Amino acid sequence: MRDSQFYIGIIFVFLGSLTAGFITGRSAERREEKELSKVIDWNTKHIHSLGVNSAVEKQNSELLIQILNVLEGNEVKTVPRNIPISGLLNSDEPIEDDDVPHTFEQVNQDQQEVDRGIRAAANNNLFQNEALHNILNILKDSLI
Secondary structure, eight states: OHHHHHHHHHHHHHHHHHHHHHHHHHHHHHHHHHHHHHHHHHHHHHHHHHHHHHHHHHHHHHHHHHHHHHHHTOOOOOOOSOOOOTTGGGOOSOOOOTTSOOSHHHHHHHHHHHHHHHHHHHHHHHHHHHHHHHHHHHHHHHHO
16 A cells, blocks of 8 residues: 555656646746747837838938039939838837747848848948048039
């Protein structure tokens, strides 16, 4: 009788350990999913912010071209003053996007997209830098 109680006790301890391990594992998975969701939501915010930056840079590039046209006596097009940025610059909150999977592969894809966006912005800034130098040279030559 004593041996059977001992084995039943071992079985209860074993089943209790399995249950506790399962519950702890599920809790860790939920915590990881929650943290992964935060990263993906912030990545989505960064990608949207890069889009806003691109819209502003596009308009600035067009303005620079038109300024050069004025200085060189070429035809000048009208450039609208407003830039549709939809209030994204004023928000300090991430953007929740349930359309993307919350996986580490998605985090990697998002980071690559952010990197491409940053490099595209830098490339556009190089163009704007060249245009500003041209404007400066034209203005200096016209004042001499």
